Structures are given as structure tokens and as C-alpha cells.
Amino acid sequence: MTLDQLQLGKRARVIGVHGGRGLRRNLTQMGVHPGDIVYLTQGGAFYGPVVIEVNGSKIALGRGVARKVLIDPL
Amino acid sequence: MIRIALVGQPNSGKSTIFNHLVGYKAKTSNLPGTTVEYLKSEALIGGKRAEVVDLPGIYSLTSLDQAEAQARNFLLDGQIDAVLNVVDASLLSRSLELTIQLTEMQIPIVVCLNMEDEAKRKGITINTEKLAERLGVPVFSAVASRGVGVKEAVERAMEVAHAKPRVPFSTYSDDVEKVVGELVKELSCGLAQQIGLAPRLLAIKLLDGDPYFAEQARKNSFELHQRTEQLKDSLGKIRGSSAEDILSAERHNLAMELFEEVATVGRPTVGLRDKLDTLLMHRVLGYVFFAAIMYAFFIVVFRVGSMIETPVMNLFDRSIDMLAQVIPNNGFTFFAVKGIIQGMAGAIGIVFPYLVPFLAGLAVLEDVGYLPRAGYLMDVFMHKIGLHGKSVIPFILGYGCSVPAVMATRILDSKRARFITAALSTMVPCVARTTIIFGLVGYFLGAHWAFLLYVINILVIAIIGKVLTRLFPQVTPGLILEIPSYKVPSIRVVLAKVWLRVREFIILAWPLLIGGSLVLSLFEYARWDYYLNLAFRPVTWSLGLPLALGVTLIFGIFRKELSLIMLFQALGTTQVATVLSAGQMMTFTLFVMFYIPCVATVAVLARELGHGKTALVIGATTTIALVVALLARGIAAMIA
Ligand SMILES: Nc1nc2c(ncn2[C@@H]2O[C@H](COP(=O)(O)OP(=O)(O)OP(=O)(O)O)[C@@H](O)[C@H]2O)c(=O)[nH]1
Numbered sequence: 001m002t003l004d005q006l007q008l009g010k011r012a013r014v015i016g017v018h019g020g021r022g023l024r025r026n027l028t029q030m031g032v033h034p035g036d037i038v039y040l041t042q043g044g045a046f047y048g049p050v051v052i053e054v055n056g057s058k059i060a061l062g063r064g065v066a067r068k069v070l071i072d073p074l
Numbered sequence: 075m076i077r078i079a080l081v082g083q084p085n086s087g088k089s090t091i092f093n094h095l096v097g098y099k100a101k102t103s104n105l106p107g108t109t110v111e112y113l114k115s116e117a118l119i120g121g122k123r124a125e126v127v128d129l130p131g132i133y134s135l136t137s138l139d140q141a142e143a144q145a146r147n148f149l150l151d152g153q154i155d156a157v158l159n160v161v162d163a164s165l166l167s168r169s170l171e172l173t174i175q176l177t178e179m180q181i182p183i184v185v186c187l188n189m190e191d192e193a194k195r196k197g198i199t200i201n202t203e204k205l206a207e208r209l210g211v212p213v214f215s216a217v218a219s220r221g222v223g224v225k226e227a228v229e230r231a232m233e234v235a236h237a238k239p240r241v242p243f244s245t246y247s248d249d250v251e252k253v254v255g256e257l258v259k260e261l262s263c264g265l266a267q268q269i270g271l272a273p274r275l276l277a278i279k280l281l282d283g284d285p286y287f288a289e290q291a292r293k294n295s296f297e298l299h300q301r302t303e304q305l306k307d308s309l310g311k312i313r314g315s316s317a318e319d320i321l322s323a324e325r326h327n328l329a330m331e332l333f334e335e336v337a338t339v340g341r342p343t344v345g346l347r348d349k350l351d352t353l354l355m356h357r358v359l360g361y362v363f364f365a366a367i368m369y370a371f372f373i374v375v376f377r378v379g380s381m382i383e384t385p386v387m388n389l390f391d392r393s394i395d396m397l398a399q400v401i402p403n404n405g406f407t408f409f410a411v412k413g414i415i416q417g418m419a420g421a422i423g424i425v426f427p428y429l430v431p432f433l434a435g436l437a438v439l440e441d442v443g444y445l446p447r448a449g450y451l452m453d454v455f456m457h458k459i460g461l462h463g464k465s466v467i468p469f470i471l472g473y474g475c476s477v478p479a480v481m482a483t484r485i486l487d488s489k490r491a492r493f494i495t496a497a498l499s500t501m502v503p504c505v506a507r508t509t510i511i512f513g514l515v516g517y518f519l520g521a522h523w524a525f526l527l528y529v530i531n532i533l534v535i536a537i538i539g540k541v542l543t544r545l546f547p548q549v550t551p552g553l554i555l556e557i558p559s560y561k562v563p564s565i566r567v568v569l570a571k572v573w574l575r576v577r578e579f580i581i582l583a584w585p586l587l588i589g590g591s592l593v594l595s596l597f598e599y600a601r602w603d604y605y606l607n608l609a610f611r612p613v614t615w616s617l618g619l620p621l622a623l624g625v626t627l628i629f630g631i632f633r634k635e636l637s638l639i640m641l642f643q644a645l646g647t648t649q650v651a652t653v654l655s656a657g658q659m660m661t662f663t664l665f666v667m668f669y670i671p672c673v674a675t676v677a678v679l680a681r682e683l684g685h686g687k688t689a690l691v692i693g694a695t696t697t698i699a700l701v702v703a704l705l706a707r708g709i710a711a712m713i714a
């Protein structure tokens with residue numbers, strides 16, 4: 001499953017990022033690593049970005065980005 | 075002189091600490107990516123003079139956008155004596171990954187755990203002694219926004235800058251260390267020395283696949299390049315992943331271990347701030363609040379401004395009447411004094427009343443942390459014009475001034491997004507143009523007409539954005555934007571921030587505004603204004619505006635406010651409604667809203683985008699201004 005499919009208010013464990021090096025690096029340096037638990041706090045309207053909480057910080061991810069993050073819902 | 079650099083992740087409070095040391099010079103706001111250009115200043119630390127450098131925030135030592143690249147380059151070859159690593163204590167585990175990388179640089183370092191108040195709110199308690207012991211470098215707690223703990227940390231940074239102690243580094247797992255060690259052997263007396271970098275850092279950067287250092291290694295010797303690739307492969311084989319991912323995971327594990335050892339996470343204090351996002355970032359209500367906040371903002375600025383404008387303008391009007399009784403009203407002295415009074419009237423009576431409340435309002439929105447939320451909300455719409463949510467931030471800053479807006483495009487990831495955003499942000503009405511919108515249309519036709527102008531402006535920008543995306547098609551990279559926690563703005567900081575801009579306005583704009591009025595008044599005396607107006611006649615004629623307005627449009631290129639101040643002068647009255655129709659006011663204001671950016675903006679555009687693209691922006695904005703104003707004239711004629 002990918003992050004964009006996660007339900008609002010649900011938690012999941014990140015398995016990996018299905019994307020280029022730039023995207024992977026971008027996400028890891030902001031604190032999204034494989035193995036981390038993320039929590040979906042907002043799912044935007046009009047198929048917009050989602051907001052996750054991870055390791056205490058909030059990050060907005062565009063739908064396209066969220067679609068590349070593989071997760072395992074908890 | 076000792077040079078100390080403030081290094082840390084975005085929004086950790088580096089600029090706040092810098093300002094605490096040297097006075098409010100660097101802009102601060104609750105938004106990752108506020109600082110896009112480094113700022114140096116001398117400071118007296120513990121009785122000794124030192125140079126302090128405020129750098130743009132970096133998440134890691136790998137450069138990404140332009141602002142981050144500048145910070146990294148400065149860090150790696152800026153001849154720094156000590157690093158003050160500013161850490162947001164409420165985000166300790168993530169921030170430690172950068173701290174670990176910084177220790178690898180082998181430069182004296184002091185860690186400043188800032189935002190202790192925020193950490194406490196989240197229920198995080200950090201044992202600083204233990205962290206200092208584990209990292210092997212001094213660690214201090216601070217609340218920079220209140221100036222607590224800053225002095226101790228920088229004084230210690232001065233000491234380590236002198237003493238130059240050896241900086242211990244954290245060690246990775248054995249298999250990784252073995253590969254790093256192999257590469258260090260190759261580098262020690264070669265490339266590392268040549269570029270003046272700690273061999274361990276260089277080795278790790280090469281294994282990390284850092285494009286900049288990979289290029290350096292290739293240029294240095296092909297063997298080194300090959301050896302690096304070989305070691306990367308062997309590391310990857312051991313763990314079944316890429317070398318880069320392995321190193322990143324290693325750092326993450328180290329940081330997590332450290333965090334668990336030194337921090338205890340208790341019960342967070344849940345307050346209003348934590349619930350706010352369920353409303354302000356809500357999928358539907360969020361947009362309602364966004365519109366309401368923007369609308370309230372403009373109404374308040376307009377009401378406050380127009381309340382002050384009336385009495386001040388009356389005062390100046392009366393003094394000009396009085397002047398006419400004292401000296402003959404056709405002599406040189408009369409025109410000179412009249413010009414100066416009119417310039418001052420414009421600067422104080424029209425510009426100031428709108429400028430100050432506007433800046434104060436924007437400062438509060440920035441410090442609360444609303445801007446990244448706006449970026450999140452607007453992401454969907456920005457995708458429609460080929461950009462993403464981060465571009466909203468330069469746009470919003472553009473309402474303040476186009477210069478910082480263009481600079482802020484440095485936080486964007488692609489060249490194309492930078493160009494499109496910079497070009498579009500120059501069309502956002504800055505506070506100078508807001509003065510014209512409020513002082514002319516708002517004042518004489520009513521607030522709702524002024525509001526309509528903003529709506530038209532957004533529509534035009536959207537259309538042009540769409541056209542630009544068609545012209546420069548490319549896949550939009552997705553949004554990745556950190557949303558910092560809400561912070562209570564400090565009145566002192568808001569005032570300092572407003573004063574920074576107001577002082578700049580007094581120093582830079584007043585001479586121009588008063589000088590401009592003086593020049594126009596003298597032109598009137600010598601009857602030269604006629605020729606200037608004639609030169610601009612094609613524009614004023616096609617827009618159906620009085621001949622006398624030509625000169626105001628020419629001077630408006632220097633400073634947008636001049637267009638309004640001179641408008642009163644050129645028409646010879648502050649009772650504009652007696653000489654201009656409603657349609658003419660709308661047409662004039664729409665033209666002013668879009669045509670050629672002011673000289674300061676053109677200068678920064680040329681620096682950031684190059685001359686070709688700047689010329690393109692000038693040509694395009696003038697065309698857009700003409701088209702929009704012509705349409706307005708047509709519609710006004712139809713209604714009338
Ligand atoms: N509550 C709290 N807020 C702080 C503290 N220090 C700074 N701030 C606020 O945090 C926000 C970010 O501070 P800046 O100094 O702009 O951060 P920066 O590290 O320069 O950020 P970039 O330039 O984006 O890298 C501002 O709104 C500050 O007022 C602190 O100790 N406690």
C-alpha cells in the first residue's frame with residue numbers, strides 16, 4: 001500500500017520509497033526513514049497533499065510524493 | 075578575527091540567535107527557509123570581537139536547493155573557526171543526524187539546544203550533560219526568542235574556536251567503518267588535503283554519492299573514482315542496499331540511539347495550538363479560513379490606513395494653501411517648497427498609514443507559522459499552473475515587497491519553477507502598489523472595489539501561470555514541506571521586524587519620494603512635464619487617461635508609490651474624484667499593478683535570473699498591463 005491510500009488518523013510503518021535518489025534523500029533528511037512510524041493527520045481536499053507526523057515533526061507531502069512512499073498500515 | 079558560523083536545520087532559530095548578538099538584522103519567521111542568503115556581522119562576544127555568520131538552514135550536508143547549497147559551500151570553504159550548531163530541541167532525534175555529520179567536519183563545534191520551551195511543551199526533557207558527554211562537544215540549552223542561554227553558548231563557541239580541541243566523531247557499524255577506513259587511506263594525503271577537508275568527511279561524502287565531491291574525485295584521478303565505486307559496490311553487497319541508503323540508515327540509527335539515551339518523552343501539554351490545525355488545515359474549512367484571514371487582513375489594513383490618511387492629508391493641504399499666501403505662487407521657491415511638501419505628504423500621509431499596519435500584520439502571520447499552512451492549502455491550485463505549494467510562499471511575501479519574494483524563490487527545487495514563480499511574483503501587488511490600490515481606489519470608490527482589484531490580480535496571475543506552463547512544459551516535482559508548530563509571536567520581534575522595513579523605507583524611499591515630487595514640481599515650473607507626458611501619450615491616450623498622468627507612470631518605475639503621490643501633484647488636487655471617473659481610476663490602478671517592476675525588483679531579477687529573462691519579464695508585464703487596462707477601460711465604457 002502507498003501513503004496516499006492511508007486513511008485519515010491512521011498509523012503506518014514506512015517500508016521504503018519508490019523513487020529517485022533525490023526524492024529518497026529529500027525524505028530521509030526530513031526524518032522519513034524506512035522503519036519509521038507515520039501518522040496521517042490531514043488528507044487534502046481536491047486530491048491535494050497529505051500531512052504526516054513522523055518523529056515529532058509535521059510534513060506536507062504532495063499526492064505524487066505520497067504515492068511513492070510504500071507503507072504497512074498498523 | 076574569529077569567525078563563528080550558525081549552522082542548523084531550517085527554522086531552528088539561527089537568525090534569532092544572530093539577531094540577539096548583533097541587533098535585529100536578519101529576517102526571522104516561523105517558516106523553514108526564511109534565510110536564503112548568508113549574512114555576516116561583527117559582534118562583541120565575552121569582550122572579544124568576532125564575526126558571526128548566519129547561514130540558510132540545511133537538513134543535511136548534501137546540497138539541494140540554491141539556499142542550502144550556499145550554506146554548505148560556506149561551511150566547507152568559508153574559513154570558519156567554530157560552528158554553533160543550532161538545534162530545535164523539540165525535533166532532537168531528526169536534528170542529531172546533521173549534528174553527527176557536522177562533527178565529521180572536524181571543526182570545533184558547540185551544540186545549542188534551542189526552543190527548550192517548545193520541547194517542554196511536547197513533553198521532551200533532555201539531559202544536556204549526557205548529550206555533551208556522548209557527543210564529546212559542549213551542549214547548551216536555550217530559548218533564543220527570549221534571549222535565554224544564548225550568551226553562554228556563543229561564549230563557549232569563542233573558547234573552542236581559540237582552543238581548537240579535537241572533535242570526536244560517532245562511529246558506524248563495523249562493516250561500514252571498514253569501508254570508510256579503506257577510502258580514508260586513499261584520501262588522506264591526496265584529495266582531502268588538496269581541498270582542505272577532513273578525510274573522513276570526504277570519504278563519507280563520496281560514499282554518499284555527493285555529486286559535487288564525486289566530480290572533484292573524478293577530476294583528481296580516475297583511479298580514485300574507480301576505487302570509490304568499487305567500495306560503494308562492496309558496501310552495497312554486504313547489506314543488499316545502496317551505499318547512500320546504508321549511510322543514511324546508519325546516521326538515523328545513531329541519532330535514534332543517542333536520542334533514546336539522553337531524552338525522556340513524557341506527556342505533552344495539549345493546548346489550543348495543537349487543535350488549531352484540525353481547523354486551519356481542514357480539507358474544506360481550511361480554505362474558508364484562508365479566505366477569511368486574507369479578507370480580514372486587507373480590511374483591517376485598509377480601515378486603519380484610511381483613518382490616518384484623511385487628517386494627515388488635510389494638514390498638508392492646508393499648509394500648501396498657507397504657503398501660497400506667504401510667497402508668490404508662480405516663483406521658483408514656491409514650486410520647490412510645494413514639491414517638497416507634497417512629497418512629504420505622500421510619504422507620510424498616504425504611504426505610511428498603509429505600510430505600517432500591513433507590515434505588522436504580515437509579521438504576525440509569518441511568526442505564527444501560517445505561511446507553510448497556506449502553502450499546503452494552495453498546493454492543489456498551484457499544480458494547475460505547473461508549480462507546487464512552496465511557490466505560494468514567495469507569492470505571499472510578494473504582497474510585502476517583490477524583492478524578498480524573488481529572493482525567496484531560492485527555496486524552490488527547479489530552475490523552471492524559480493523562473494515562473496519569480497516572474498509571477500513581481501505581478502503580486504507589493505505594499506507600494508497596495509498603497510495605490512487603497513489610497514486611490516479604496517479611498518475614493520470604496521473598499522470593495524479595492525478588493526475586486528486583488529481578485530482580478532489573482533485571476534490574471536493564474537492565467538499567465540497557465541500560459542507559462544504551456545510554454546515551458548515539465549513534470550512538476552512534488553511538494554515536500556515541513557510544517558512547523560505554531561508559535562506565539564513575540565511583540566518585541568514583530569516590532570523589530572516592522573522597524574527594520576520602516577527604517578529601510580525612510581532611508582531609501584523617502585529621499586526618492588520627496589526628491590521625485592521636487593523634480594516634478596520644478597518640471598512644472600519650467601513647463602517640461604509637458605514633454606514627458608507627451609512621450610507617454612500613446613499609453614495614456616489608449617487607456618483614456620488624462621495627459622498629465624504620463625509622468626506619474628514614468629516615475630512609478632523608480633518607486634511604485636510615486637505614481638500615486640505624483641498623481642495628486644499632476645492633477646493639482648487631492649480631490650481626485652472631481653477630475654477622474656471611477657473607470658479611469660480602475661484603469662489607471664490596474665495598469666500600475668502590472669506594468670514594469672520597480673528598479674529594485676528589476677535589479678534583483680537580473681541578479682537571480684539573468685538579463686535575458688529579466689528583459690522578458692519587463693516586456694511581458696508591460697504587455698499584460700496594457701491588455702488588462704484596456705479591457706478595464708472597455709468594460710467601464712460599457713457600464714457607463
Ligand atoms: N518558542 C520559541 N520560538 C523560537 C525560539 N527561537 C526562535 N523561535 C522562533 O522560531 C522561528 C524561526 O526562527 P529563525 O531564527 O527564523 O530560524 P532560522 O533557523 O534562522 O530559520 P531558517 O532561516 O529558515 O533556516 C521564529 O518565528 C522565531 O521567533 C525559541 O527558543 N522558542
Ligand SMILES: [Mg+2]
Pocket residue numbers: 088089090100101102108109129130131
Ligand atoms: Mg534564518
